[in-house]
Amino acid sequence: MEAGLFLSLTGLCALASFLELDAVYAGQFLLSRPLVVGTLLGLICGDVKTGVQFGIWTEFLLLDQLPVGGYVPPSGGVCAASAFILAYLCMLPVSFSFLLGIIIGKGYSHMESRLRTWRNAWNRSVEKDVQDDAGAVNAWMFKSIALQFGAGFVFIWLAVQALSLAGAYAWPRLSEELRNAVDLGYFAVPWIGMASLVFTLYAKAKAAAHA
Amino acid sequence: MLDACKRRIFWRSFLIQGAWNYERMQNIGFAYSLLPSLKETYGDGPELRRAVGRHLELFNTQPFMAGLVLGMAARAEELMAAAPEQEKAAHEEDIRNTKSAMASAVAAIGDRLFWGLLRPLSLLLTLVLLGPALLKNVFTVSEYSAPAHVSHWNLWLLAAALLAGFMLYNIPAVWLRWRGLSHGYECQGSRSCGIDFLDWHSLIRKARFTGFLLSAALFVLVLSFFTGRFLFRGDPDYGLHSIVVVLFSAVAAFLCKRFGGTSLTGYMVMMALFTAAFIIF
DSSP, X not given: OXXXXXXXXXXXXXXXXXXXXXXXXXXXXXXXXXXXXXXXXXXXXXXXXXXXXXXXXXXXXXXXXXXXXXXXXXXHHHHXXXXXXXXXXXXXXXXXXXXXXXXXXXXHHHHHHHHHHHHHTHHHHHHHHXXXXXXXXXXXXXXXXXXXXXXXXXHHHHHHHHHHHHHHHHGGGSOHHHHHHHHHHHHHHHHHHHHHXXXXXXXXXXXXXXX | OOHHHHHHHHHHGGGTTTTOBTTTBTHHHHHHHXXXXXXXXXXXXXXXXXXXXXXXXXXXXXXXXXXXXXXXXXXXXXXXXXXXXXXXXXXXXXXXXXXXXXXXXXXXXXXXXXXXXXXXXXXXXXXHHXXXXXXXXXXXXXXXXXXXXXXXXXXXXXXXXXHHHHHHHHHHHHHHHHHHHHHHHXXXXXXXXXXXXXXXXXXXXXXXXXXXXXXXXXXXXXXXXXHHXXXXXXXXXXXXXXXXXXXXXXHHHHHHHHTTOOHHHHHHHHHHHHHHHHHHO
């Protein structure tokens, strides 16, 4: 891999992981929403259309998956960022990059679930440390956020690398029917998303009218 | 609670989910956010360490509503510190119960309002404001093979639309975090604190109607653009196949919603159907 490409990939993955912290761990300002992540990456790389398109498509597809309780939905920000990197840096077709981005976003949510489970064991250590120094809770908080950023970055970087290689190998070997289906599926995404949004909000408005 | 302390709790509350775990959820974040108030109440002695330990128990709520519980807990700790020794155990139990009751009640409101309504509403507002630029630049998916480098995108319009959506979501969220802290503190430990803070029912009702109108407007706008380009201008990029895909997608989305599926399920089903159709025909 060329040095410039390697640095661009690393920088974009680090930015995606940093913005993803906003989804749960720090802020929740919606800076991690796919539209923002896609637009930002598009602006940085000079391909606004693809960035915004991935952002809107991902929003439409994942908008009905809410992070309520312990449920970890597929990460929209990671999906849009990975799809953009695959299309822009790895030169995979846009429709296929989007599909691979969804897989990475889904994989990211599994990784996050594992991290949350792993942090269960921290509770005993935090309690023990707090008995000696109440301020220890600050150190644990920063350790947690640093871990999340680092793990997110490594995951996105490795996943994009692996799927770019797999994608570059698989795409030309897919049957024409399958390639057309992936293209049409990509075209259908905003319509599926918009229609499901209209139905969901209609049901909510109807319920509100009867309440 | 001093103003400086309130400000510190407010800033720290943005990290309330910073150490989320399945066993006790936001417990570390809650103790971390409340630490300035506990320091102000107990100083640096063993009482402070016991108080922080108390707040490392299970806690989970919607993050924007956490200010209400943090404010209530800060006040309840002050009352407990001032109470006679024999009443402290009862106070401790009361803090635990009130925290748990409030967290569940306000989380239900916050989830519906922020995740369920304001998040899609802010997206819809952005898209409706983008309007023609969006239709011209983004929905034109005629070429799939390579990313298109678009130079004529109106970046100012894009920035303004994104900012409008950002503000629609964040102004109420940040305001609620800040105001909730004061309101929770003034509640003096009442378990109904937060429920009577605003007319949530009316707010959610209005947001639901607005959301439906905006989503319907966007759908009609985009659909009329596509059908108009094909029917009246004969533009081949917006051909009959596009309209068929749009109709099939809408039906797939409706069926998915009807049977409890998600949009992601709809996308997968559509790709399977397209593959089958290409193979058969």
